[in-house]
Amino acid sequence: MRVIFAGTPEFARVALERIHHAGHTVVLVLTQPDRPAGRGMKLQASAVKQYAQAHGMPVAQPRSLRLDGKYPDDAAQARQAIEEAQADVMVVAAYGLILPQWVLDAMEASDKHGCINIHGSLLPRWRGAAPIHRAIESGDLETGVTIMQMDAGLDTGDMLFRQGFSIRDTDTTASLHDRVAELGADMVVQALAQAGHWQPQAQPAEGVTYAHKVEKHEAAIDWTQDATTIVRKVRAFNPFPGATAQLGDETIKVWDASIVSGERPASNVVVGEILDVAREGIRVAAMNSVVNLTELQRPGGRRLSVAEFLRGFPLQVGMRFAIGTQG
Numbered sequence: 001m002r003v004i005f006a007g008t009p010e011f012a013r014v015a016l017e018r019i020h021h022a023g024h025t026v027v028l029v030l031t032q033p034d035r036p037a038g039r040g041m042k043l044q045a046s047a048v049k050q051y052a053q054a055h056g057m058p059v060a061q062p063r064s065l066r067l068d069g070k071y072p073d074d075a076a077q078a079r080q081a082i083e084e085a086q087a088d089v090m091v092v093a094a095y096g097l098i099l100p101q102w103v104l105d106a107m108e109a110s111d112k113h114g115c116i117n118i119h120g121s122l123l124p125r126w127r128g129a130a131p132i133h134r135a136i137e138s139g140d141l142e143t144g145v146t147i148m149q150m151d152a153g154l155d156t157g158d159m160l161f162r163q164g165f166s167i168r169d170t171d172t173t174a175s176l177h178d179r180v181a182e183l184g185a186d187m188v189v190q191a192l193a194q195a196g197h198w199q200p201q202a203q204p205a206e207g208v209t210y211a212h213k214v215e216k217h218e219a220a221i222d223w224t225q226d227a228t229t230i231v232r233k234v235r236a237f238n239p240f241p242g243a244t245a246q247l248g249d250e251t252i253k254v255w256d257a258s259i260v261s262g263e264r265p266a267s268n269v270v271v272g273e274i275l276d277v278a279r280e281g282i283r284v285a286a287m288n289s290v291v292n293l294t295e296l297q298r299p300g301g302r303r304l305s306v307a308e309f310l311r312g313f314p315l316q317v318g319m320r321f322a323i324g325t326q327g
Helices: 010-021 047-054 072-085 101-106 131-137 173-193 227-236 306-312
Strands: 002-007 025-030 035-037 042-044 089-093 115-119 142-149 159-166 243-247 250-259 274-278 281-286 289-297
Touching: 002 010, 002 047, 002 072, 010 025, 010 047, 010 089, 010 173, 025 047, 025 072, 072 101, 089 173, 115 173, 131 142, 131 173, 131 227, 142 173, 159 173, 227 243, 227 250, 227 289, 289 306
Parallel strands: 002 025, 002 089, 089 115
Antiparallel strands: 035 042, 115 142, 142 159, 243 250, 250 289, 274 281, 281 289
């Protein structure tokens, strides 16, 4: 099958690789323009572009696909490339640009299979940009992948295939991302193999939630929340943007934490107060509960276990983290 693939990060690269290995012909790859990255802020190609170029796939990087937008020349060139590709289907995975109606129309001719999307949630739960982060942050017990026929709405199209699995208590966005990416890659290959025999199902009207993009201002831990909520946030914001705890002038990133089961702070303890400092963890008072911080990072430093962290930054019982704000 002749495939146009639209995607940008590692999540999408996994799917592109699987489609390629399945024997499909990738006639065009759409991906975001190169972005500054790393300490030197040098331009870096997306994971998808790197794979495409390594395997001789044609690549287009329009800044926009809107013919009436800020970059109409980019959109016009992309339109020409899509039309000339003569693809049977477009597969979209974490592309980062909204597909305008002309793209959908171009792929909906009688001999084509339209645009299908690999979405990292069990729709209609968590439509939007950050379904993996928000599933962990909200304490969902299950997530999965939906292969969806795209329409003009935000993740509102008919469902073609849907498969779920359990979220582990230890999952971070990093670990869950990898599991979702692998499942999505497998499922889209299965979907392509069954093209022409899909049985689209409309999404339920009930149970719709939106996974808004994660912003850096959400990173600060709010110690007035309970330990369960705080630990979920730490896991959800690992690896981006990283949950933070403010201690004086230091903004410390918290990469791993756990709930201290059955322990409650004394009535005279203030939330955010350090209750105990040990090699196994730093216990901090939250609302009617206690959080154990086990992996930390100072600005400009690297991620460290508590034992390593304390060698360079000795904390003491009674010190207090700022309460923080909730985004």
